[in-house]
Amino acid sequence: MRSHYLTVAGYLLVLAAGVTLQTVAVKRPDKVPSLGRVLSHVMRTRTGRVGVCVAWAWVGLHFFAK
């Protein structure tokens, strides 16, 4: 039971870190990039674009496909 909550807390901590970082990025765009800007940067090249698109497709496959 304790391990279950600890594991869930770990996921929530990562989520909270992402939300905090995005909030800081929105308030101070000159200091920290938002997730959207980082993704745009990564997706400048075909390799980056396809990599991110595949990661997105994989999420759908993982949760729904055989």
Next chain:
Amino acid sequence: VTDAAQGTPDDPVITQSAVGSERQAPLAQTALTGLRQPIVLVLLLIAFFTSISGRVLDGILMLTVALLLALDAGKTRLRSQAGLSATAAVASGRAQAGRSGQDSRGVRRLLIGLAWLAVGVLYAVLVGTFQRYSWPVTACVISLGCLMVAIGWQGPLRQRPALTGQPLRRAWLWGVVVCAGGLWELSSLLQQPHLTTDSYAHPTISALTDPLLASHPGRSLVLGIWLWLGWFLAGR
């Protein structure tokens, strides 16, 4: 639909300009050069872990894209080593991008957005009626995934300003968040009694979302979020 194209070294405009040199490069050398790309290695790792988790179809798809990407990246690198210049093609692509960017504004853009929203909601509601891991939902998700990869292969839909200065130097912060999430998920996966058997003590994200995805509204909601995320990425 393209608002803008970006003249990156691996874009189609450049690809067409250097077809001759690609034919001369040996396949093995091209593939090995492409395998040095970090994203290719990441995809190969995903393919491996997905396959040993019992999702062989996912693994095959990831492997296929990784190999295609390795070949493409290898060709690009070999072309750049050969010193081919594609400045004119890039300039042409950018000029065309500027012209088309002015067309898709205002009311027309709003209507197109609303039409896509309606299609997305319809997709989420309809596909959500199917049970998870059934053939209909598998076909729908794979089709959309392949379409998205094809769109990504073509080029960016919009031109975005490049990340520079302090924001660029602090982009690693996002890398830390993503890696931390990935490693936490991996540690949960490895602590399961078996890779294909869920653990209550160490649940993976998919195990945690199982109750939500068991119902039609839950599946439609998650599909809607997935589609919205895809829309967000397609616009990058």
